[in-house]
Amino acid sequence: VAGVSEIDTVMKLGMAHPMGPLQLADFIGLDVCLSILKVMYDGFKNPKYAPCPLLVNMVMAGKLGIKSGEGFYDYSESRKAENVAAMFR
Numbered sequence: 001v002a003g004v005s006e007i008d009t010v011m012k013l014g015m016a017h018p019m020g021p022l023q024l025a026d027f028i029g030l031d032v033c034l035s036i037l038k039v040m041y042d043g044f045k046n047p048k049y050a051p052c053p054l055l056v057n058m059v060m061a062g063k064l065g066i067k068s069g070e071g072f073y074d075y076s077e078s079r080k081a082e083n084v085a086a087m088f089r
Contacts, residue, residue: 004072022072026065034059 002010008020025033034056040049058064058071065071073079 026071026073026075028065029067030055030063030065030071031059 004022008023011017011020019027034051037049037051037055041047041051062068063070066075069075
């Protein structure tokens with residue numbers, strides 16, 4: 001059980017990834033991630049590719065990541081400098 005920033009920090013520090021998986025999903029676009037999962041699920045019929053309800057609900061709510069200003073992280077103008085700095089930690 002961990003928060004968004006903790007998950008990303010573990011992957012950045014522990015696995016030497018340049019950005020965490022949730023930060024990357026926001027960068028790609030949560031709608032794009034959902035589309036990819038739907039295609040993979042339809043093609044492979046494997047439940048491991050089924051989109052999780054959280055992702056579906058976020059996309060339906062318009063939380064698409066950086067392009068909408070909100071996803072797993074808040075990209076509003078008031079938080080923009082903080083988010084950019086966090087990407088390069």
